[in-house]
Amino acid sequence: MSENLDNKVRLMRMKQLSNYTSLSRAYLYNLIKDSDFPNSISLKGIRMWEKSDVDSWLDKQVDKEVCHD
Numbered sequence: 690m691s692e693n694l695d696n697k698v699r700l701m702r703m704k705q706l707s708n709y710t711s712l713s714r715a716y717l718y719n720l721i722k723d724s725d726f727p728n729s730i731s732l733k734g735i736r737m738w739e740k741s742d743v744d745s746w747l748d749k750q751v752d753k754e755v756c757h758d
Contacts, residue, residue: 701737701743
């Protein structure tokens with residue numbers, strides 16, 4: 690995670706989201722297209738994701754991987 694996102698950050702744009710999750714933008718767009726990623730919100734036409742939703746999604750992905758091992 691190249692950008693340090695502290696607890697004060699609530700919303701992330703795509704570049705921040707990609708850095709935070711360590712997933713490529715293309716991969717994230719595929720997840721979004723397939724409805725396998727939290728919904729975004731739009732503020733004044735700018736697409737953003739709530740950090741808490743992303744954190745919950747990441748936790749679920751880790752849990753899935755741990756259960757399969």
